[in-house]
Amino acid sequence: MSFKIALIYGDGVGPEVIKAALEVLEALDFDAEYVEVKAGYEYWRRTGKPMEDGALDVIRSCRCVLKGPLMTPPGTDSYRSVTVMLRQTLDLYANVRPFKSFGKASKKIDMVIVRENTEDLYSGIEYRLGSTAITLRVVSERASKRIARFAFELAKREGRRKVAVVHKANVMKESCGLFRSAFFEVAKLYPEIQAEEIVVDSAAYRIVVAPETLDVLVTPNMFGDILSDVAAGVVGSLGLAPSANIGDGYAMFEPVHGTAPDIAGKGVANPIASILSAAMMLSYLGDAKRARAIEVAVDELIAEGRVLTPDMGGTAKTVDVAREVARRAREALTSFR
Numbered sequence: 001m002s003f004k005i006a007l008i009y010g011d012g013v014g015p016e017v018i019k020a021a022l023e024v025l026e027a028l029d030f031d032a033e034y035v036e037v038k039a040g041y042e043y044w045r046r047t048g049k050p051m052e053d054g055a056l057d058v059i060r061s062c063r064c065v066l067k068g069p070l071m072t073p074p075g076t077d078s079y080r081s082v083t084v085m086l087r088q089t090l091d092l093y094a095n096v097r098p099f100k101s102f103g104k105a106s107k108k109i110d111m112v113i114v115r116e117n118t119e120d121l122y123s124g125i126e127y128r129l130g131s132t133a134i135t136l137r138v139v140s141e142r143a144s145k146r147i148a149r150f151a152f153e154l155a156k157r158e159g160r161r162k163v164a165v166v167h168k169a170n171v172m173k174e175s176c177g178l179f180r181s182a183f184f185e186v187a188k189l190y191p192e193i194q195a196e197e198i199v200v201d202s203a204a205y206r207i208v209v210a211p212e213t214l215d216v217l218v219t220p221n222m223f224g225d226i227l228s229d230v231a232a233g234v235v236g237s238l239g240l241a242p243s244a245n246i247g248d249g250y251a252m253f254e255p256v257h258g259t260a261p262d263i264a265g266k267g268v269a270n271p272i273a274s275i276l277s278a279a280m281m282l283s284y285l286g287d288a289k290r291a292r293a294i295e296v297a298v299d300e301l302i303a304e305g306r307v308l309t310p311d312m313g314g315t316a317k318t319v320d321v322a323r324e325v326a327r328r329a330r331e332a333l334t335s336f337r
């Protein structure tokens with residue numbers, strides 16, 4: 001079956017890493033029709049629009065989106081994050097970010113951050129009152145319960161044993177308090193899975209010193225954003241961390257990292273995060289074999305340590321890693337047959 005997939009190459013290193021992911025999908029003879037959607041900061045600078053006209057209709061007509069990172073410079077100009085807008089408009093409420101140790105890593109890390117993707121301080125409700133700036137932290141019972149349910153369902157599906165809610169309810173008694181109580185209410189429906197709570201600062205520490213003790217973490221938007229980069233550092237590089245934005249009936253797949261302006265255009269960005277995001281897309285589309293083939297290929301590549309980009313201590317280029325993962329994934333797929 002051919003899948004129609006919307007493709008957003010992104011800004012900065014985006015086109016380099018998304019092309020790498022496409023090379024791997026092609027090597028696996030994945031049957032897809034890609035529809036490019038132009039969007040992002042560079043597009044906005046050229047045209048004054050964050051996305052091309054009709055972009056949302058095109059995206060909705062596809063099965064899902066494969067996306068590179070999009071730049072959002074700080075400051076108060078009229079440009080706002082297209083990534084956040086897509087997550088909110090398409091109601092992709094669950095941002096799933098798995099972190100695994102690869103190759104011969106000393107610690108066995110296998111945790112998933114499930115980040116609420118539509119609310120919190122990213123609500124976009126901000127204003128100035130004289131010389132004071134205010135950003136509203138919006139946390140609803142509906143969104144908190146559905147993300148908790150999503151986290152428990154994920155744990156059940158993947159045979160995981162623990163789900164921890166990460167919060168700061170000791171200080172933010174209303175917003176985090178609601179998120180926390182919604183979690184424990186949902187937890188009652190899953191007696192077979194251990195429900196825990198971790199205060200966010202303590203969670204940051206545990207991700208660094210004892211990541212192997214963590215399983216599924218469910219957390220509001222901003223904590224999830226920050227903790228993900230901490231976890232990416234612990235597994236070795238932001239260039240290794242994939243993600244899925246999932247809603248009811250639609251999804252968007254992208255690396256956790258940003259546009260990496262410091263290395264954009266140099267051909268050295270690590271494409272593994274995007275390649276693994278493509279693997280998450282394959283799983284979502286029901287193609288577990290091809291997804292597994294990519295994971296096996298990445299694991300082997302890292303264990304061997306010969307073809308790695310500079311962020312992982314190597315000297316390889318983005319295209320070298322893409323070619324090598326593509327070759328190994330193809331071999332792995334053949335061996336499954």
Ligand code: NAI
Binds near residue numbers: 259261
């Ligand atoms: P960043 O993630 O782009 O870069 C942080 C550091 O990680 C840099 O040193 C960079 O070189 C390195 N890095 C990132 N990806 C890498 C890769 N694939 N291979 C090797 N090294 C990699 O974060 P930064 O600099 O804070 O953000 C840059 C821009 O990206 C901002 O405009 C931000 O808004 C945007 N951004 C977009 C995201 C998205 O579209 N989902 C997510 C995060 C940031």
